[in-house]
Amino acid sequence: MTVSNESVMTINGTEVCLQGCGLGVGQTVVMLHGWPDTRALWDGTVLALQDRFACARLTLPGFEQGPSATSLDEMCDLLRQIVDRISPDQAVVLLLHDWGCIFGYEFAMRHPTRVSRVVAVDVGDHNSRALLREWGAKEKLAVMGYQLWLAVAWLLGHRFSPSTGTRMTRAMARWLRCPTPPERISHLMNYPYAMQWLGAAGGFKHASQVKLAMPLLFVYGERKPFMFHSSKWLAQTAATPGSAVLGLPCGHWVMVSRPEAFHAAVRDWLDAPTLDRSAA
Incomplete structure (x- = not known):
């Protein structure tokens, strides 16, 4: 079709x-x-x-x-x-x-x-x-860990090194078993995490x-x-x-x-x- x-x-x-x-x-x-x-x-x-x-x-x-x-x-x-x-x-x-x-x-x-x-x-x-009450310490740490990683990857890519930010992003995508082809993934896609954790664009x-x-x-x-x-x-x-x-x-x-x-x-x-x- x-x-x-x-x-x-x-x-x-x-x-x-x-x-x-x-x-x-x-x-x-x-x-x-x-x-x-x-x-x-x-x-x-x-x-x-x-x-x-x-x-x-x-x-x-x-x-x-x-x-x-x-x-x-x-x-x-x-x-x-x-x-x-x-x-x-x-x-x-x-x-x-x-x-x-x-x-x-x-x-x-x-x-x-x-x-x-x-x-x-x-x-x-x-x-x-x-939702916050249902997450235990393990879940909260897991969410904070991967989301902060992606927020920092965006910040590094945005201000200093796009290649470093993108490598970090693709590494996390592999770890999370994301189906998107790696070549289509970049640090640019991480800004919602920077909004969430770093207050970017008003958060x-x-x-x-x-x-x-x-x-x-x-x-x-x-x-x-x-x-x-x-x-x-x-x-x-x-x-x-x-x-x-x-x-x-x-x-x-x-x-x-x-x-x-x-x-x-x-x-x-x-x-x-x-x-x-x-x-x-």
Whole structure:
């Protein structure tokens, strides 16, 4: 199967790749990746959804070129421009992974009328007290260790030696068994970690606690040393009318490790009628 109706437009300096059916008239799915990926992460997902939905993808600004870091406000402003341009008359579906979840959640909470549903992969209530309480000392040290390493790699690459920063980044990607080819990975992709730990671009101190006004499908990998969601949040999501959760026997990159199960779940959930939460 090949991707249909492929086109690229540039919005505020960011390329947005548009593929699939019904662009401008049907439901549009906007896909946001995380570290250390690009819009290529969603190649298989576009193939799975293109006959039913219009698919829009972008590589996060700064991950390949452009600004050294994009603040949370700037990212939300960019996403608003993209959504208003590609789907001016209808709310879109957000399909999110990793850091794409963090940026996408914030956009959805700031602009709830522009988002009809959210599919989030492997990152849930990332900044909640419930999650922090569930992590033990081992989990906290593991998270801090790899994230600080990547934050420092970004800082070194940004200010002193791009080659050193990139070598550090690729070493961590190998250790985390990231499926992205090493030659596509650089220190540029680490700026969200620098935002988290070093306060770059204003950091995430103003990020809201994750509470979405629209239905959510949350899919996560069950085989990881620690989770990026709390059990309390998972139960609340599962009990919310119109929302659902799905755990799959794999790691962080669910769409790569279990593509058939993941894509079937996304299609089935998006094909189901939307429930009005206000009437629940």
